[in-house]
Amino acid sequence: MNKDLLIIFIKNPILGKVKSRLAATVGPEKALAIYHQLLHRTQKVTQNLPVDKALYYADFIPEKDSWDTAVYTKYLQVTGDLGQRMEQAFQQGFSDNYNRICIIGSDCYELSSEIIKQAFRRLEDKDVVIGPAEDGGYYLLGLTQHQPFLFQNKHWSTESVLLDTLQDVKEKNLSVTLLPTLTDVDEEKDLVTMQFVKS
Numbered sequence: 001m002n003k004d005l006l007i008i009f010i011k012n013p014i015l016g017k018v019k020s021r022l023a024a025t026v027g028p029e030k031a032l033a034i035y036h037q038l039l040h041r042t043q044k045v046t047q048n049l050p051v052d053k054a055l056y057y058a059d060f061i062p063e064k065d066s067w068d069t070a071v072y073t074k075y076l077q078v079t080g081d082l083g084q085r086m087e088q089a090f091q092q093g094f095s096d097n098y099n100r101i102c103i104i105g106s107d108c109y110e111l112s113s114e115i116i117k118q119a120f121r122r123l124e125d126k127d128v129v130i131g132p133a134e135d136g137g138y139y140l141l142g143l144t145q146h147q148p149f150l151f152q153n154k155h156w157s158t159e160s161v162l163l164d165t166l167q168d169v170k171e172k173n174l175s176v177t178l179l180p181t182l183t184d185v186d187e188e189k190d191l192v193t194m195q196f197v198k199s
Contacts, residue, residue: 005054005102006046006104006116007103008053008054008103010055011057013032013036016028018031019031022190025187025188038109039106042111043067045116047071049117057074061074061076075092081156086151087152090143100120100123100144102116102129102141102143104131107185107186108139109194111131111139115179116140119142123143128177129142129179130162132178134182134183135184137159138162139182147174
């Protein structure tokens with residue numbers, strides 16, 4: 001029987017430490033409020049999925065928050081760049097004998113439960129599944145085996161990440177499928193994808 005794991009990377013919602021590009025134009029208080037909405041949305045679309053869920057915090061694991069420990073197993077991201085942190089989370093998941101693992105962040109308001117389910121279904125006959133983001137990165141990555149090279153030699157948070165990742169996949173002759181392209185909420189213009197009323 002397949003064991004499926006969804007890894008969720010989140011930042012601790014602290015004033016001045018989230019959504020820095022957004023905060024530059026709307027202010028840190030509004031940026032934090034928006035991030036709380038993104039966290040709520042991420043929780044809503046993941047909590048009832050029929051897969052195990054590993055929640056990785058960026059800075060610390062709070063004693064108590066809205067993420068139910070009966071639903072989410074909680075971890076702390078390792079130090080390092082985004083690639084090193086994601087690679088370690090995948091390594092942990094495959095060490096725990098999961099067959100299919102997907103990772104998401106908490107920046108994509110458009111992400112739905114159905115798209116995540118679709119990602120796991122596609123991993124039944126593909127090595128890699130990627131959810132492309134409009135900014136040139138990706139909002140979801142799914143694997144059936146640990147592939148450390150996918151997390152190396154990338155300029156994270158730049159528009160080259162998706163193309164570089166697809167090139168890596170091609171060079172290793174892995175099969176890949178793409179999900180619908182969605183928008184990460186990083187700048188003020190991205191707020192159109194959210195039901196957020198700008199005052």
